[in-house]
Amino acid sequence: MAQNPPLTVAVVGAGIIGLCAALEIQRAGHQVLLVEPNEPGGRQAASYGNASWLNPGAIAPISLPGLWRKVPGFLLDRAGPFTVRWRDLASHAGWLARFVAAGKSWGLIERCAKQRYALCRDTVTAHQRYAEEAGVGHLIQQRGLIYVYPDRSGFAAEHRIWAIRRELGVRFTEIGETELRGLLPELSPAYRFGARLDEAGQIADPGAYCAALARLLVARGGQLIAAKATGFAIENGRLRSVVTSNGPLNCERAVLAAGIGSAALARQAGDRVPLISERGYHVVIPEPGLTLSAGLMPSDGQMGVVSTPQGLRLAGQVEFAAPDAPPDWRRAAILLSYARKMFPAHASRFDAAAHDRWMGNRPSTPDGLPCVGPASGCADIVHAFGHAHTGLTQAPATARLVAAMIDGGAPLFDPAPYSARRFA
Ligand SMILES: Cc1cc2nc3c(=O)[nH]c(=O)nc-3n(C[C@H](O)[C@H](O)[C@H](O)COP(=O)(O)OP(=O)(O)OC[C@H]3O[C@@H](n4cnc5c(N)ncnc54)[C@H](O)[C@@H]3O)c2cc1C
Secondary structure: OOOOOOOEEEEEOOOHHHHHHHHHHHHOOOEEEEEOOOOOOOOOOHHHHOOOEEOOOOOOOOOOOOHHHHHHHHHHOOOOOEEEOHHHHHHHHHHHHHHHHHOOOHHHHHHHHHHHHHHHOOHHHHHHHHHHHOOOHHHEEOOOEEEEEOOHHHHHHOHHHHHHHHHHOOOEEEEOHHHHHHHOOOOOOOOOEEEEEOOOEEEOOHHHHHHHHHHHHHHOOOEEEOOOEEEEEEEOOEEEEEEEOOEEEEOOEEEEOOHHHHHHHHHHOOOOOOOEEEEEEEEEEOOOOOOOOOEEEEOOOOEEEEEEOOEEEEEEEEEEOOOOOOOOOHHHHHHHHHHHHHOHHHHHHOOOOOOEEEEEEEEEOOOOOOEEEEOOOOOOEEEEEOEHHHHHHHHHHHHHHHHHHHHOOOOOOOOHHHOHHHHO
16 A cells, blocks of 8 residues: 555556556555557557567676677678668767767676666566466466577677676576477577576567556556646646646656657656667568477577567567658568578468568667656656666566655665666
8 A cells, every 4th residue: 555645646658667667556555547649558669569578687788898899880781680770870879879888898787787687687477467467367478588599609709798697696598409409499400509598488469468457557446548748737846737638637746658758758857868769670470380489589680589479570670760760671571581591491481471560669778777766857757768678577677666766665676776867
């Protein structure tokens, strides 16, 4: 129950972050108004089309030491996992410089990894709980995730990251060629080594899961407000209402969880956060002729490959471009080309039926950490955005931090590293 008298709390955005935050705030005894102009977890949300991994081992930021040396190659290699649209290069230059700087030493990576691990560690158990309560327990599957490499040298080249995982207590198992063949008979023999994150899991259908969480919230007395938030009414430092496309919504607290839409609203709440879209793509092959026993990450494709009820989902690519620029479906074709390489015996089936193609916006800060904490201009507004590549994984811990901030309870761990003030 609420530590304080029940409050009316508006949660802006019904992606995975807003939904989990809304449920935790409601669990603490407060009235929740969930503001979302679209379907919760619908195709507009990053939470819909991702690789669906719940990965306690997602401790490494994308920017690592030596990245700057690879940037020219990324710019030139149109078929690699990273790309910058030339016309967006100038507007992204400042963010990219901060991104490279954030990963310039292993000391910075170790610190960031600890701060990320606090958000990742209990992800599967926490999602299992939400899913059971929402009546969709079957959607959370703890089957492990396997990073696959052409040989052990690829794994050895990443030894520092794996060592940090080990030190933090992330459980993983090295898998030699024979065992890999047994676990993944469909996988090309070109991949001869694997590392399995034993405790990782997968959301079988992230869009359906988000929809189920929204139904749970409403069944418990929350309200879904079909509107777009456009600002905040703040008087004498206190929040009076969230301004929406349907008029003001009176509330005492607000949570800003609008994914890539959060930057403009955060500015109104006093924080200029460098938030850009790392756009990603997915392709779903409806009848691939294979079902994987675990999610896969090929070291060359840097993408998630997972079996879902809709088919084989290939999700990945990082494209630095404006969030609303038209999709570049060549990025989806690249994902498909990796799938053909990974499963050569099945490749002829991959084009037998129409693919579902999707593009979404990862809401990304340059330093590999989200923004979670009170807004600088009004402490009644709590930020919860910027989870980039790992929002599904980090949603439950983010939600618990946010609920403690709203409710006045003690946070489970130190929230200071996630404050938006680090960008001031
Ligand atoms: C290709 C790809 C693969 C990924 N794979 C993984 C993975 O395997 N594991 C993992 O943990 N993460 C993964 N991610 C990242 C993850 O999907 C995101 O971090 C996460 O979904 C972000 O959730 P969110 O709730 O912040 O944003 P979103 O899911 O984008 O939701 C934001 C919501 O806010 C709404 N909104 C926006 N503006 C407003 C407004 N003004 N008023 C009201 N509502 C508003 C939007 O309509 C939307 O519904 C992946 C992402 C991509 C693109």
